[in-house]
Amino acid sequence: MPYFVPNRNPGKLIVVEGIDGSGKSTQLSLLSQWLRSQGVAVAFSEWNSSPLVRDTTRRGKKKQLFTPTTFSLIHATDFADRTERYILPMLKAGAVVCADRYAYTAFARDVSRGVSRKWVRNLYRFAIRPNLAFYFRVPLEVALGRILGGRTAIKYYEAGMDLGLSRHIEESFRIFQGRILEEYEAMAEEMGFFIIDATRSIEEQQKQMREIVERQLGESLRSEVLRVQWVSSSDSTYAA
Amino acid sequence: MTPLTPLSFYGEPLPGVDTSELQGKLIVIEGPDCVGRTTQINRLRAWLENQGHAVLHTGMARSALAGKGIQQAKEGNTFGPLTMTLFYATDFADRLENEIIPALRAGFVVLTDRYIFSLMARAIARGADRAWIEQVAGFALVPHVVYYLRAEVKDLVTRVVVGRGAFDYWESGMDLRFGSDMHESFVRYQSRIIRALDRMAARHGFVIIDASRNPDEIFRDLQRRIAQLFAPARARGAAKKAARNA
Numbered sequence: 503m504p505y506f507v508p509n510r511n512p513g514k515l516i517v518v519e520g521i522d523g524s525g526k527s528t529q530l531s532l533l534s535q536w537l538r539s540q541g542v543a544v545a546f547s548e549w550n551s552s553p554l555v556r557d558t559t560r561r562g563k564k565k566q567l568f569t570p571t572t573f574s575l576i577h578a579t580d581f582a583d584r585t586e587r588y589i590l591p592m593l594k595a596g597a598v599v600c601a602d603r604y605a606y607t608a609f610a611r612d613v614s615r616g617v618s619r620k621w622v623r624n625l626y627r628f629a630i631r632p633n634l635a636f637y638f639r640v641p642l643e644v645a646l647g648r649i650l651g652g653r654t655a656i657k658y659y660e661a662g663m664d665l666g667l668s669r670h671i672e673e674s675f676r677i678f679q680g681r682i683l684e685e686y687e688a689m690a691e692e693m694g695f696f697i698i699d700a701t702r703s704i705e706e707q708q709k710q711m712r713e714i715v716e717r718q719l720g721e722s723l724r725s726e727v728l729r730v731q732w733v734s735s736s737d738s739t740y741a742a
Numbered sequence: 743m744t745p746l747t748p749l750s751f752y753g754e755p756l757p758g759v760d761t762s763e764l765q766g767k768l769i770v771i772e773g774p775d776c777v778g779r780t781t782q783i784n785r786l787r788a789w790l791e792n793q794g795h796a797v798l799h800t801g802m803a804r805s806a807l808a809g810k811g812i813q814q815a816k817e818g819n820t821f822g823p824l825t826m827t828l829f830y831a832t833d834f835a836d837r838l839e840n841e842i843i844p845a846l847r848a849g850f851v852v853l854t855d856r857y858i859f860s861l862m863a864r865a866i867a868r869g870a871d872r873a874w875i876e877q878v879a880g881f882a883l884v885p886h887v888v889y890y891l892r893a894e895v896k897d898l899v900t901r902v903v904v905g906r907g908a909f910d911y912w913e914s915g916m917d918l919r920f921g922s923d924m925h926e927s928f929v930r931y932q933s934r935i936i937r938a939l940d941r942m943a944a945r946h947g948f949v950i951i952d953a954s955r956n957p958d959e960i961f962r963d964l965q966r967r968i969a970q971l972f973a974p975a976r977a978r979g980a981a982k983k984a985a986r987n988a
Contacts, residue, residue: 558811575832586822618754624877
């Protein structure tokens, strides 16, 4: 991962990636709970969640103002704000930061929108390099089945409707997600993803994730990161 | 000097833009805060319109997409340097794709109050990596000409004192936390901006306009130079020769 800034802080950064419907958010939530139960101070950051940028993103989506370039830049702005004001201070404080999607999401989505691969990778060069990046690998049809079966409306940009791939939103979503999947697969090795087979049971995937975390970060989780003395079972998720 | 046509991109081209369709002229007025850009642009616009040119006047933080968001962020107390740089880049991209390029396609003269250079200078003044920001801003079109209104910091201070009557928080770079003295912070911050713009001037061939003169002189200077841009090629060559010999 030559593009990012090494994490030289006591805290650790764990990220999950994958297409919509890969089950990554469920897995990250289970992992965070497990880490908390071990007394680790956990912080959580979600893609596209900066309060500073929220109104602008909403305006752009509602009025369909985005081009591939501005869509890419506003997400990078969001990411910069979370990095400067949340992720970095939390890592300095020693927290384990769990991020639901990271710069890789931009690499996959923006390139699928026609943005230059080289340009978008440079754009995120300021990102902190994750200690662990999990990629939830799932066949397109499985992910589509989970999404199309479980939700009522797919959103305009989520479906890549701005690209004119198809006039039918479901068909456009299918094509666009297929492209994103190809981008993830193409970068998996270069980015050093830990690949989780997301067709397996939730329990099996979680077991595998915990083993990898233990193997890769076990020592620092016990000695380096910020720990909470007063663990409560009702600790709720703290969102950025 | 930058060739007049066709326009090109500094770096990776914007997806979906055919530069051979861009028939208008892209004229950039650059310079630090308080140097008098807006006054000049307003006069140039009126003059160009009197000559029969359709003019688009655009400037930083005026995009439909990001203008309001930047304004809100500036009013808060949490606008970090990277976030600021990328928010302004979003604003610029929106104006480039949705205002500047369509206007050039329609044959307008686009007068832009600052361009990527101020954006990059502000980022560099705040510690951003030069190569990073140059690549980020690489989707910009290379303008036909960049007029750099250049002045020393003391000239800017004079304009703040006798013009606006107060130092502005962001123009003074107070977010850089040089200290609580706004004048001192203004001097340090604007010196960094001028240094960054000077480097770009050399690298990108800006036309340097001495902005320490009175506004009427500056206007006549700009007017004369812009008139040359619209003159037929042969006349332009002759005028350039004359300017060199002068």
